[in-house]
Amino acid sequence: MRFIFHYPETGGVDADILDPGPLGEVAAAAEEAGFAGFSLSEHPAPGARWLGAGGHQTLDPFVALGYAAALTSRIRLITYLSVAPYRNPMLLAKAAATLDKLSGGRAILGIGTGYLKGEFHAVGIDFEERNTLFDEALDVLPLHWKGEPFSYTGTHFSARDVQARPTPVQQPIPIWIGGNSALSRRRVARAAHGWIPMSGGAELSSTARTPELGSIDDLARKIAEVRSAAENAGRTDHIDLVYSYSHTGLTGPGEDPEPHRKAFEALARAGVDWITVSTRAGVHDTVDPAVTLEFLSSFGTTYID
Template identity: 70%
Template structure:
Protein backbone atom coordinates (compact mmCIF):
# COMPACT_ATOMS: atom_id res chain seq x y z
CA UNK A 1 0.00 0.00 0.00
CA UNK A 2 1.21 3.48 -0.88
CA UNK A 3 0.31 6.84 0.63
CA UNK A 4 -0.60 10.24 -0.83
CA UNK A 5 -0.60 13.48 1.13
CA UNK A 6 -3.41 15.78 0.03
CA UNK A 7 -2.37 19.39 0.53
CA UNK A 8 -4.91 20.89 2.98
CA UNK A 9 -7.51 23.16 1.41
CA UNK A 10 -8.66 26.53 2.66
CA UNK A 11 -12.29 26.48 3.75
CA UNK A 12 -14.75 29.27 3.13
CA UNK A 13 -13.69 32.84 2.50
CA UNK A 14 -10.95 33.36 5.04
CA UNK A 15 -7.29 32.44 5.11
CA UNK A 16 -4.59 32.10 2.52
CA UNK A 17 -4.32 29.10 0.23
CA UNK A 18 -0.80 28.46 1.52
CA UNK A 19 -1.66 28.60 5.23
CA UNK A 20 -0.68 24.91 5.53
CA UNK A 21 2.86 25.84 4.53
CA UNK A 22 4.96 26.86 1.52
CA UNK A 23 4.19 24.24 -1.11
CA UNK A 24 7.81 23.54 -2.01
CA UNK A 25 8.73 22.92 1.65
CA UNK A 26 5.64 20.81 2.29
CA UNK A 27 6.26 18.72 -0.83
CA UNK A 28 9.89 18.14 0.15
CA UNK A 29 8.77 17.06 3.62
CA UNK A 30 6.11 14.75 2.13
CA UNK A 31 8.83 13.02 0.14
CA UNK A 32 11.34 13.00 3.00
CA UNK A 33 8.92 11.33 5.42
CA UNK A 34 8.09 8.48 3.08
CA UNK A 35 4.90 9.38 1.26
CA UNK A 36 4.59 8.26 -2.35
CA UNK A 37 2.58 11.13 -3.80
CA UNK A 38 1.13 14.59 -3.28
CA UNK A 39 -2.27 15.67 -4.53
CA UNK A 40 -4.35 18.80 -5.00
CA UNK A 41 -7.97 19.36 -5.92
CA UNK A 42 -9.64 21.87 -8.25
CA UNK A 43 -12.33 24.50 -7.86
CA UNK A 44 -11.68 27.41 -10.25
CA UNK A 45 -14.92 29.28 -9.43
CA UNK A 46 -16.52 27.94 -6.24
CA UNK A 47 -19.91 29.36 -5.33
CA UNK A 48 -20.27 31.63 -2.30
CA UNK A 49 -23.14 29.53 -0.96
CA UNK A 50 -21.06 26.35 -1.11
CA UNK A 51 -18.11 28.07 0.54
CA UNK A 52 -20.32 29.37 3.33
CA UNK A 53 -21.55 25.82 4.03
CA UNK A 54 -18.06 24.34 4.35
CA UNK A 55 -16.71 24.32 0.81
CA UNK A 56 -13.10 25.10 0.04
CA UNK A 57 -10.81 27.10 -2.19
CA UNK A 58 -7.98 25.48 -4.15
CA UNK A 59 -4.85 26.38 -6.01
CA UNK A 60 -4.74 25.49 -9.68
CA UNK A 61 -3.64 21.86 -9.36
CA UNK A 62 -1.37 21.75 -12.40
CA UNK A 63 0.56 24.89 -11.52
CA UNK A 64 0.83 23.78 -7.90
CA UNK A 65 2.00 20.29 -8.85
CA UNK A 66 4.62 21.75 -11.19
CA UNK A 67 5.90 23.74 -8.23
CA UNK A 68 5.95 20.57 -6.11
CA UNK A 69 7.74 18.68 -8.89
CA UNK A 70 10.62 21.14 -8.82
CA UNK A 71 11.12 20.54 -5.08
CA UNK A 72 11.03 16.73 -5.22
CA UNK A 73 12.56 13.80 -7.07
CA UNK A 74 10.23 10.81 -6.82
CA UNK A 75 6.77 11.91 -5.61
CA UNK A 76 3.79 11.12 -7.83
CA UNK A 77 2.02 14.34 -8.80
CA UNK A 78 -1.72 13.71 -8.60
CA UNK A 79 -4.79 15.74 -9.46
CA UNK A 80 -7.38 14.67 -6.94
CA UNK A 81 -9.55 15.54 -8.76
CA UNK A 82 -9.51 17.78 -11.79
CA UNK A 83 -12.88 18.23 -13.51
CA UNK A 84 -12.47 17.06 -17.08
CA UNK A 85 -15.55 18.85 -18.53
CA UNK A 86 -14.21 22.24 -17.41
CA UNK A 87 -11.49 22.17 -20.09
CA UNK A 88 -11.25 21.59 -23.79
CA UNK A 89 -9.63 18.11 -23.82
CA UNK A 90 -6.79 19.36 -26.02
CA UNK A 91 -5.82 21.85 -23.32
CA UNK A 92 -6.20 19.22 -20.60
CA UNK A 93 -3.99 16.82 -22.54
CA UNK A 94 -1.36 19.48 -23.25
CA UNK A 95 -1.19 20.58 -19.61
CA UNK A 96 -0.86 17.04 -18.29
CA UNK A 97 1.73 16.09 -20.94
CA UNK A 98 3.80 19.19 -20.22
CA UNK A 99 3.84 18.45 -16.49
CA UNK A 100 4.71 14.80 -17.13
CA UNK A 101 7.56 15.79 -19.44
CA UNK A 102 9.00 18.36 -17.05
CA UNK A 103 8.70 16.08 -14.01
CA UNK A 104 10.29 13.06 -15.66
CA UNK A 105 7.11 11.00 -15.85
CA UNK A 106 5.51 11.47 -12.44
CA UNK A 107 1.94 12.59 -13.23
CA UNK A 108 -1.24 10.74 -12.36
CA UNK A 109 -4.35 12.40 -13.75
CA UNK A 110 -7.28 12.01 -11.37
CA UNK A 111 -10.46 12.99 -13.19
CA UNK A 112 -14.04 13.65 -12.16
CA UNK A 113 -17.17 14.73 -14.00
CA UNK A 114 -17.86 17.56 -11.53
CA UNK A 115 -20.95 18.28 -9.47
CA UNK A 116 -21.27 22.02 -8.78
CA UNK A 117 -23.84 23.54 -11.13
CA UNK A 118 -22.84 27.10 -10.23
CA UNK A 119 -19.21 26.41 -11.13
CA UNK A 120 -20.24 24.93 -14.49
CA UNK A 121 -22.31 28.04 -15.18
CA UNK A 122 -19.44 30.34 -14.17
CA UNK A 123 -17.14 28.57 -16.62
CA UNK A 124 -19.66 28.53 -19.45
CA UNK A 125 -19.97 24.73 -19.49
CA UNK A 126 -23.35 22.99 -19.82
CA UNK A 127 -23.85 20.91 -16.67
CA UNK A 128 -26.13 18.49 -18.51
CA UNK A 129 -23.37 17.71 -21.00
CA UNK A 130 -20.81 16.75 -18.38
CA UNK A 131 -20.90 13.00 -19.08
CA UNK A 132 -20.59 13.49 -22.83
CA UNK A 133 -17.71 15.92 -22.31
CA UNK A 134 -16.02 13.52 -19.89
CA UNK A 135 -16.14 10.67 -22.38
CA UNK A 136 -14.76 12.94 -25.10
CA UNK A 137 -11.79 13.70 -22.86
CA UNK A 138 -11.18 9.98 -22.38
CA UNK A 139 -11.19 9.62 -26.18
CA UNK A 140 -8.86 12.53 -26.86
CA UNK A 141 -6.24 12.21 -24.12
CA UNK A 142 -4.44 9.07 -25.38
CA UNK A 143 -4.56 10.26 -28.98
CA UNK A 144 -3.10 13.64 -28.07
CA UNK A 145 -0.38 11.97 -25.98
CA UNK A 146 0.60 9.60 -28.80
CA UNK A 147 2.37 12.37 -30.72
CA UNK A 148 0.82 11.02 -33.91
CA UNK A 149 -1.62 12.82 -36.25
CA UNK A 150 -5.27 12.41 -35.30
CA UNK A 151 -8.68 13.91 -35.92
CA UNK A 152 -11.62 14.15 -33.56
CA UNK A 153 -14.98 15.90 -33.70
CA UNK A 154 -16.40 16.71 -30.31
CA UNK A 155 -19.53 18.42 -29.06
CA UNK A 156 -17.98 21.89 -29.31
CA UNK A 157 -14.80 21.42 -31.34
CA UNK A 158 -13.40 19.80 -34.46
CA UNK A 159 -9.73 18.83 -34.59
CA UNK A 160 -8.50 17.87 -38.06
CA UNK A 161 -5.18 16.14 -38.54
CA UNK A 162 -3.51 17.64 -35.46
CA UNK A 163 -0.17 16.55 -34.01
CA UNK A 164 0.59 17.46 -30.40
CA UNK A 165 3.95 17.55 -28.65
CA UNK A 166 5.49 17.02 -26.20
CA UNK A 167 4.68 13.37 -25.85
CA UNK A 168 4.49 12.59 -22.14
CA UNK A 169 7.18 10.38 -20.67
CA UNK A 170 4.52 7.88 -19.65
CA UNK A 171 2.49 6.20 -22.35
CA UNK A 172 -0.14 6.75 -21.28
CA UNK A 173 -0.24 9.02 -18.27
CA UNK A 174 -2.23 6.99 -15.70
CA UNK A 175 -5.83 8.13 -15.42
CA UNK A 176 -7.75 7.57 -12.19
CA UNK A 177 -11.51 8.16 -12.35
CA UNK A 178 -13.46 9.31 -9.32
CA UNK A 179 -17.02 8.48 -8.38
CA UNK A 180 -19.15 5.71 -6.94
CA UNK A 181 -21.71 5.25 -9.70
CA UNK A 182 -21.93 2.15 -11.88
CA UNK A 183 -21.08 4.39 -14.85
CA UNK A 184 -17.87 5.58 -13.18
CA UNK A 185 -16.86 2.02 -12.38
CA UNK A 186 -17.53 0.88 -15.96
CA UNK A 187 -15.37 3.71 -17.26
CA UNK A 188 -12.57 2.62 -14.96
CA UNK A 189 -12.82 -1.00 -16.04
CA UNK A 190 -12.79 -0.13 -19.71
CA UNK A 191 -10.59 2.94 -20.02
CA UNK A 192 -8.64 3.98 -16.92
CA UNK A 193 -5.77 2.82 -14.74
CA UNK A 194 -7.39 3.50 -11.39
CA UNK A 195 -10.62 4.02 -9.47
CA UNK A 196 -11.13 6.67 -6.79
CA UNK A 197 -14.22 5.71 -4.80
CA UNK A 198 -15.58 8.68 -2.88
CA UNK A 199 -15.59 8.06 0.85
CA UNK A 200 -16.92 10.53 3.39
CA UNK A 201 -20.47 9.43 4.11
CA UNK A 202 -23.97 10.08 2.80
CA UNK A 203 -23.88 13.88 3.12
CA UNK A 204 -20.77 14.21 0.94
CA UNK A 205 -22.20 11.72 -1.55
CA UNK A 206 -25.35 13.82 -1.87
CA UNK A 207 -23.33 17.00 -2.39
CA UNK A 208 -21.10 15.33 -4.97
CA UNK A 209 -24.04 13.69 -6.75
CA UNK A 210 -22.71 10.15 -6.42
CA UNK A 211 -24.10 7.12 -4.54
CA UNK A 212 -22.87 6.49 -1.01
CA UNK A 213 -19.95 4.08 -0.95
CA UNK A 214 -21.18 1.76 1.80
CA UNK A 215 -19.21 -0.27 4.36
CA UNK A 216 -15.87 -1.97 3.78
CA UNK A 217 -17.52 -5.22 2.67
CA UNK A 218 -19.44 -3.35 -0.02
CA UNK A 219 -16.26 -1.59 -1.14
CA UNK A 220 -14.54 -4.97 -1.40
CA UNK A 221 -17.34 -6.27 -3.63
CA UNK A 222 -17.13 -3.24 -5.91
CA UNK A 223 -13.33 -3.46 -6.19
CA UNK A 224 -13.62 -7.10 -7.24
CA UNK A 225 -16.35 -6.16 -9.71
CA UNK A 226 -14.29 -3.41 -11.34
CA UNK A 227 -11.28 -5.67 -11.75
CA UNK A 228 -13.44 -8.51 -13.11
CA UNK A 229 -15.00 -6.13 -15.64
CA UNK A 230 -11.54 -4.98 -16.71
CA UNK A 231 -10.43 -8.58 -17.20
CA UNK A 232 -13.59 -9.35 -19.17
CA UNK A 233 -12.80 -6.37 -21.41
CA UNK A 234 -9.46 -7.98 -22.25
CA UNK A 235 -7.33 -5.75 -20.08
CA UNK A 236 -4.33 -7.26 -18.32
CA UNK A 237 -2.90 -4.32 -16.36
CA UNK A 238 -3.63 -3.85 -12.66
CA UNK A 239 -6.41 -1.38 -11.81
CA UNK A 240 -5.35 0.79 -8.88
CA UNK A 241 -7.85 1.61 -6.15
CA UNK A 242 -7.35 4.88 -4.29
CA UNK A 243 -9.13 5.51 -0.99
CA UNK A 244 -9.34 8.66 1.10
CA UNK A 245 -8.96 7.75 4.78
CA UNK A 246 -11.17 10.28 6.54
CA UNK A 247 -11.03 9.17 10.17
CA UNK A 248 -10.77 12.38 12.20
CA UNK A 249 -8.31 10.77 14.61
CA UNK A 250 -5.66 10.35 11.94
CA UNK A 251 -4.88 14.06 12.28
CA UNK A 252 -3.03 12.95 15.44
CA UNK A 253 -1.09 10.00 14.00
CA UNK A 254 0.42 8.73 17.24
CA UNK A 255 -3.00 8.49 18.98
CA UNK A 256 -4.87 5.19 18.47
CA UNK A 257 -2.11 4.08 16.12
CA UNK A 258 -2.98 0.40 16.46
CA UNK A 259 -6.61 1.07 15.53
CA UNK A 260 -5.63 3.08 12.46
CA UNK A 261 -3.02 0.51 11.44
CA UNK A 262 -5.66 -2.21 11.64
CA UNK A 263 -8.11 -0.16 9.55
CA UNK A 264 -5.45 0.51 6.92
CA UNK A 265 -4.48 -3.17 6.88
CA UNK A 266 -8.13 -4.12 6.29
CA UNK A 267 -8.29 -1.74 3.32
CA UNK A 268 -5.11 -3.27 1.90
CA UNK A 269 -6.57 -6.75 2.33
CA UNK A 270 -9.65 -5.93 0.22
CA UNK A 271 -7.53 -4.51 -2.59
CA UNK A 272 -6.91 -0.82 -1.89
CA UNK A 273 -3.53 0.23 -3.33
CA UNK A 274 -3.27 3.90 -2.38
CA UNK A 275 -4.42 5.79 0.71
CA UNK A 276 -5.00 9.54 0.60
CA UNK A 277 -4.31 11.34 3.89
CA UNK A 278 -4.64 15.00 4.84
CA UNK A 279 -3.63 16.70 8.05
CA UNK A 280 -6.56 19.14 7.69
CA UNK A 281 -4.41 21.69 9.40
CA UNK A 282 -3.89 25.17 7.99
CA UNK A 283 -0.78 26.06 9.95
CA UNK A 284 2.76 25.42 8.78
CA UNK A 285 4.27 23.99 11.97
CA UNK A 286 1.30 21.67 12.48
CA UNK A 287 1.60 20.41 8.91
CA UNK A 288 5.27 19.61 9.34
CA UNK A 289 4.65 17.95 12.69
CA UNK A 290 1.90 15.83 11.16
CA UNK A 291 4.09 14.66 8.26
CA UNK A 292 6.91 13.67 10.60
CA UNK A 293 4.57 11.86 13.00
CA UNK A 294 2.67 10.03 10.26
CA UNK A 295 5.89 9.03 8.55
CA UNK A 296 7.47 7.61 11.68
CA UNK A 297 4.25 5.95 12.91
CA UNK A 298 3.06 4.27 9.70
CA UNK A 299 5.42 4.71 6.75
CA UNK A 300 8.76 3.89 8.36
CA UNK A 301 7.48 0.58 9.74
CA UNK A 302 5.98 -0.30 6.32
CA UNK A 303 9.43 0.00 4.80
Protein backbone atom coordinates in the same frame (compact mmCIF):
# COMPACT_ATOMS: atom_id res chain seq x y z
CA MET B 1 0.15 0.06 0.72
CA ARG B 2 1.16 3.46 -0.64
CA PHE B 3 0.13 6.79 0.86
CA ILE B 4 -0.79 10.10 -0.75
CA PHE B 5 -0.66 13.41 1.09
CA HIS B 6 -3.39 15.74 -0.11
CA TYR B 7 -2.38 19.37 0.34
CA PRO B 8 -4.76 20.62 3.07
CA GLU B 9 -7.87 22.37 1.79
CA THR B 10 -8.72 25.51 3.75
CA GLY B 11 -12.43 26.00 4.37
CA GLY B 12 -14.66 29.04 4.45
CA VAL B 13 -14.64 32.27 2.50
CA ASP B 14 -11.75 34.09 4.23
CA ALA B 15 -8.98 31.51 4.60
CA ASP B 16 -5.92 31.76 2.38
CA ILE B 17 -5.12 28.72 0.29
CA LEU B 18 -1.50 28.59 1.46
CA ASP B 19 -2.29 28.83 5.17
CA PRO B 20 -1.26 25.14 5.66
CA GLY B 21 2.30 25.95 4.59
CA PRO B 22 4.49 26.79 1.58
CA LEU B 23 3.52 24.36 -1.16
CA GLY B 24 7.05 23.41 -2.18
CA GLU B 25 8.18 22.89 1.40
CA VAL B 26 5.15 20.72 2.15
CA ALA B 27 5.65 18.62 -1.01
CA ALA B 28 9.34 18.10 -0.20
CA ALA B 29 8.46 17.16 3.41
CA ALA B 30 5.88 14.65 2.17
CA GLU B 31 8.50 13.04 -0.05
CA GLU B 32 11.00 12.96 2.82
CA ALA B 33 8.41 11.34 5.09
CA GLY B 34 7.94 8.49 2.63
CA PHE B 35 4.67 9.44 0.96
CA ALA B 36 4.36 8.02 -2.56
CA GLY B 37 2.05 10.74 -3.85
CA PHE B 38 1.22 14.43 -3.43
CA SER B 39 -2.16 15.68 -4.62
CA LEU B 40 -4.25 18.80 -5.22
CA SER B 41 -7.88 19.25 -6.22
CA GLU B 42 -9.55 21.81 -8.48
CA HIS B 43 -12.19 24.48 -8.00
CA PRO B 44 -11.57 27.45 -10.31
CA ALA B 45 -14.72 29.38 -9.31
CA PRO B 46 -16.34 28.03 -6.13
CA GLY B 47 -19.51 29.77 -4.94
CA ALA B 48 -19.43 31.83 -1.75
CA ARG B 49 -22.47 29.96 -0.40
CA TRP B 50 -20.76 26.59 -0.93
CA LEU B 51 -17.60 27.89 0.73
CA GLY B 52 -19.58 29.08 3.72
CA ALA B 53 -21.23 25.66 4.05
CA GLY B 54 -17.94 23.75 4.17
CA GLY B 55 -16.51 24.07 0.68
CA HIS B 56 -12.90 24.92 -0.01
CA GLN B 57 -10.57 26.87 -2.24
CA THR B 58 -7.80 25.35 -4.35
CA LEU B 59 -4.76 26.28 -6.33
CA ASP B 60 -4.68 25.48 -10.03
CA PRO B 61 -3.53 21.86 -9.74
CA PHE B 62 -1.37 21.72 -12.86
CA VAL B 63 0.50 24.95 -12.14
CA ALA B 64 0.97 24.01 -8.47
CA LEU B 65 2.07 20.44 -9.17
CA GLY B 66 4.52 21.72 -11.78
CA TYR B 67 6.03 23.92 -9.06
CA ALA B 68 6.14 20.97 -6.66
CA ALA B 69 7.84 18.87 -9.33
CA ALA B 70 10.83 21.21 -9.35
CA LEU B 71 11.33 20.79 -5.60
CA THR B 72 10.95 17.00 -5.43
CA SER B 73 12.47 14.04 -7.24
CA ARG B 74 10.45 10.90 -6.51
CA ILE B 75 6.92 11.58 -5.32
CA ARG B 76 4.01 11.12 -7.75
CA LEU B 77 2.14 14.32 -8.64
CA ILE B 78 -1.62 13.80 -8.69
CA THR B 79 -4.66 15.83 -9.65
CA TYR B 80 -7.25 14.70 -7.12
CA LEU B 81 -9.44 15.62 -8.92
CA SER B 82 -9.32 17.76 -12.03
CA VAL B 83 -12.82 18.39 -13.44
CA ALA B 84 -12.42 17.12 -17.00
CA PRO B 85 -15.48 18.88 -18.52
CA TYR B 86 -14.11 22.32 -17.51
CA ARG B 87 -11.38 22.11 -20.15
CA ASN B 88 -11.24 21.41 -23.85
CA PRO B 89 -9.65 17.92 -23.86
CA MET B 90 -6.72 19.15 -25.95
CA LEU B 91 -5.87 21.65 -23.21
CA LEU B 92 -6.33 19.03 -20.49
CA ALA B 93 -4.07 16.60 -22.35
CA LYS B 94 -1.43 19.29 -22.92
CA ALA B 95 -1.38 20.32 -19.25
CA ALA B 96 -1.00 16.71 -18.09
CA ALA B 97 1.66 15.92 -20.71
CA THR B 98 3.65 19.03 -19.74
CA LEU B 99 3.54 18.08 -16.06
CA ASP B 100 4.62 14.53 -16.85
CA LYS B 101 7.45 15.64 -19.13
CA LEU B 102 8.86 18.23 -16.74
CA SER B 103 8.61 15.91 -13.73
CA GLY B 104 10.32 12.99 -15.44
CA GLY B 105 7.22 10.81 -15.64
CA ARG B 106 5.62 11.39 -12.23
CA ALA B 107 2.16 12.66 -13.20
CA ILE B 108 -1.11 10.89 -12.44
CA LEU B 109 -4.24 12.46 -13.90
CA GLY B 110 -7.16 12.06 -11.52
CA ILE B 111 -10.35 13.32 -13.16
CA GLY B 112 -14.03 13.60 -12.33
CA THR B 113 -17.20 14.88 -13.98
CA GLY B 114 -17.75 17.65 -11.41
CA TYR B 115 -20.85 18.46 -9.39
CA LEU B 116 -21.08 22.22 -8.63
CA LYS B 117 -23.67 23.70 -11.00
CA GLY B 118 -22.65 27.26 -10.20
CA GLU B 119 -19.04 26.54 -11.05
CA PHE B 120 -20.07 25.02 -14.39
CA HIS B 121 -22.00 28.20 -15.16
CA ALA B 122 -19.03 30.35 -14.09
CA VAL B 123 -16.64 28.64 -16.52
CA GLY B 124 -19.19 28.54 -19.32
CA ILE B 125 -19.87 24.80 -19.46
CA ASP B 126 -23.32 23.22 -19.70
CA PHE B 127 -23.80 21.11 -16.58
CA GLU B 128 -26.11 18.72 -18.42
CA GLU B 129 -23.36 17.92 -20.93
CA ARG B 130 -20.79 16.93 -18.33
CA ASN B 131 -20.97 13.16 -18.96
CA THR B 132 -20.67 13.57 -22.72
CA LEU B 133 -17.73 15.94 -22.33
CA PHE B 134 -16.06 13.60 -19.85
CA ASP B 135 -16.29 10.65 -22.25
CA GLU B 136 -14.86 12.75 -25.06
CA ALA B 137 -11.88 13.59 -22.85
CA LEU B 138 -11.33 9.89 -22.15
CA ASP B 139 -11.17 9.29 -25.90
CA VAL B 140 -8.89 12.22 -26.70
CA LEU B 141 -6.30 11.98 -23.91
CA PRO B 142 -4.45 8.85 -25.11
CA LEU B 143 -4.64 9.99 -28.76
CA HIS B 144 -3.08 13.34 -27.88
CA TRP B 145 -0.35 11.76 -25.78
CA LYS B 146 0.84 9.40 -28.55
CA GLY B 147 2.27 12.36 -30.45
CA GLU B 148 0.95 11.10 -33.78
CA PRO B 149 -1.56 12.81 -36.10
CA PHE B 150 -5.20 12.18 -35.22
CA SER B 151 -8.68 13.55 -35.81
CA TYR B 152 -11.62 13.76 -33.43
CA THR B 153 -14.95 15.57 -33.56
CA GLY B 154 -16.48 16.44 -30.21
CA THR B 155 -19.56 18.28 -29.05
CA HIS B 156 -17.91 21.70 -29.23
CA PHE B 157 -14.70 21.12 -31.21
CA SER B 158 -13.38 19.49 -34.34
CA ALA B 159 -9.72 18.45 -34.43
CA ARG B 160 -8.55 17.55 -37.92
CA ASP B 161 -5.19 15.89 -38.39
CA VAL B 162 -3.65 17.45 -35.28
CA GLN B 163 -0.36 16.35 -33.77
CA ALA B 164 0.71 17.32 -30.26
CA ARG B 165 4.15 17.27 -28.71
CA PRO B 166 5.86 16.82 -26.32
CA THR B 167 4.84 13.27 -25.73
CA PRO B 168 4.68 12.45 -22.02
CA VAL B 169 7.31 10.22 -20.45
CA GLN B 170 4.60 7.72 -19.47
CA GLN B 171 2.64 6.10 -22.28
CA PRO B 172 -0.02 6.72 -21.32
CA ILE B 173 -0.14 8.90 -18.23
CA PRO B 174 -2.17 6.95 -15.63
CA ILE B 175 -5.77 8.14 -15.46
CA TRP B 176 -7.71 7.72 -12.22
CA ILE B 177 -11.46 8.33 -12.29
CA GLY B 178 -13.41 9.58 -9.29
CA GLY B 179 -17.01 8.81 -8.36
CA ASN B 180 -19.10 6.03 -6.85
CA SER B 181 -21.64 5.46 -9.63
CA ALA B 182 -21.88 2.35 -11.76
CA LEU B 183 -21.09 4.59 -14.75
CA SER B 184 -17.83 5.70 -13.12
CA ARG B 185 -16.86 2.09 -12.47
CA ARG B 186 -17.65 1.12 -16.08
CA ARG B 187 -15.44 3.96 -17.28
CA VAL B 188 -12.60 2.78 -15.08
CA ALA B 189 -12.87 -0.77 -16.38
CA ARG B 190 -12.92 0.47 -19.97
CA ALA B 191 -10.37 3.22 -20.12
CA ALA B 192 -8.68 4.15 -16.82
CA HIS B 193 -5.88 2.91 -14.59
CA GLY B 194 -7.41 3.66 -11.22
CA TRP B 195 -10.66 4.27 -9.36
CA ILE B 196 -11.11 6.96 -6.68
CA PRO B 197 -14.37 6.29 -4.85
CA MET B 198 -15.75 8.97 -2.53
CA SER B 199 -15.71 7.78 1.07
CA GLY B 200 -17.18 10.77 2.89
CA GLY B 201 -20.59 9.38 3.87
CA ALA B 202 -24.17 10.32 3.00
CA GLU B 203 -23.93 14.11 3.27
CA LEU B 204 -20.83 14.39 1.09
CA SER B 205 -22.23 11.89 -1.42
CA SER B 206 -25.40 13.97 -1.72
CA THR B 207 -23.43 17.18 -2.26
CA ALA B 208 -21.19 15.53 -4.85
CA ARG B 209 -24.14 13.87 -6.63
CA THR B 210 -22.79 10.35 -6.31
CA PRO B 211 -24.10 7.25 -4.46
CA GLU B 212 -22.77 6.31 -1.03
CA LEU B 213 -19.81 3.97 -1.14
CA GLY B 214 -21.10 1.60 1.55
CA SER B 215 -19.18 -0.68 3.90
CA ILE B 216 -15.71 -2.15 3.48
CA ASP B 217 -17.35 -5.34 2.27
CA ASP B 218 -19.30 -3.33 -0.30
CA LEU B 219 -16.08 -1.65 -1.37
CA ALA B 220 -14.28 -4.99 -1.75
CA ARG B 221 -17.10 -6.33 -3.91
CA LYS B 222 -17.08 -3.26 -6.15
CA ILE B 223 -13.30 -3.35 -6.51
CA ALA B 224 -13.47 -6.99 -7.56
CA GLU B 225 -16.22 -6.19 -10.05
CA VAL B 226 -14.23 -3.35 -11.61
CA ARG B 227 -11.11 -5.47 -12.00
CA SER B 228 -13.11 -8.40 -13.37
CA ALA B 229 -14.82 -6.13 -15.90
CA ALA B 230 -11.42 -4.81 -17.01
CA GLU B 231 -10.16 -8.37 -17.50
CA ASN B 232 -13.28 -9.29 -19.45
CA ALA B 233 -12.59 -6.30 -21.70
CA GLY B 234 -9.20 -7.80 -22.52
CA ARG B 235 -7.14 -5.60 -20.25
CA THR B 236 -4.13 -7.03 -18.40
CA ASP B 237 -2.92 -3.95 -16.49
CA HIS B 238 -3.67 -3.52 -12.79
CA ILE B 239 -6.49 -1.16 -11.78
CA ASP B 240 -5.41 0.92 -8.79
CA LEU B 241 -7.87 1.63 -5.99
CA VAL B 242 -7.40 4.94 -4.19
CA TYR B 243 -9.19 5.49 -0.87
CA SER B 244 -9.53 8.75 1.06
CA TYR B 245 -9.01 8.12 4.78
CA SER B 246 -10.53 11.02 6.69
CA HIS B 247 -10.42 9.83 10.31
CA THR B 248 -8.98 12.14 12.95
CA GLY B 249 -6.34 11.16 15.47
CA LEU B 250 -3.83 9.77 12.99
CA THR B 251 -0.92 11.45 14.75
CA GLY B 252 -0.26 13.33 17.93
CA PRO B 253 0.90 12.79 21.50
CA GLY B 254 -0.95 9.96 23.18
CA GLU B 255 -2.73 8.79 20.03
CA ASP B 256 -2.97 5.02 19.63
CA PRO B 257 -1.94 4.09 16.07
CA GLU B 258 -3.21 0.50 16.25
CA PRO B 259 -6.84 1.21 15.24
CA HIS B 260 -5.57 3.02 12.17
CA ARG B 261 -3.10 0.28 11.30
CA LYS B 262 -5.93 -2.25 11.53
CA ALA B 263 -8.11 -0.04 9.34
CA PHE B 264 -5.32 0.20 6.74
CA GLU B 265 -4.91 -3.59 6.83
CA ALA B 266 -8.66 -4.06 6.30
CA LEU B 267 -8.59 -1.70 3.35
CA ALA B 268 -5.61 -3.55 1.87
CA ARG B 269 -7.51 -6.85 2.16
CA ALA B 270 -10.43 -5.22 0.35
CA GLY B 271 -8.13 -4.39 -2.55
CA VAL B 272 -7.05 -0.81 -1.80
CA ASP B 273 -3.61 0.16 -3.19
CA TRP B 274 -3.34 3.82 -2.19
CA ILE B 275 -4.63 5.70 0.86
CA THR B 276 -4.98 9.48 0.85
CA VAL B 277 -4.63 11.43 4.09
CA SER B 278 -4.59 15.14 4.87
CA THR B 279 -5.01 17.68 7.63
CA ARG B 280 -8.02 19.48 6.19
CA ALA B 281 -9.18 22.51 8.16
CA GLY B 282 -12.75 23.03 9.25
CA VAL B 283 -14.95 25.74 7.80
CA HIS B 284 -13.69 28.41 10.19
CA ASP B 285 -10.28 26.95 10.97
CA THR B 286 -6.85 27.16 9.42
CA VAL B 287 -4.01 24.66 9.38
CA ASP B 288 -0.81 26.09 10.80
CA PRO B 289 2.26 25.30 8.65
CA ALA B 290 4.02 23.79 11.66
CA VAL B 291 1.07 21.44 12.19
CA THR B 292 1.25 20.29 8.58
CA LEU B 293 4.97 19.56 8.73
CA GLU B 294 4.67 17.81 12.10
CA PHE B 295 1.83 15.67 10.75
CA LEU B 296 3.94 14.58 7.78
CA SER B 297 6.93 13.65 9.90
CA SER B 298 4.86 11.82 12.52
CA PHE B 299 2.74 9.97 9.97
CA GLY B 300 5.81 8.80 8.07
CA THR B 301 7.49 7.53 11.25
CA THR B 302 4.33 5.80 12.49
CA TYR B 303 2.73 4.29 9.39
CA ILE B 304 5.11 4.24 6.42
CA ASP B 305 7.67 1.47 6.22
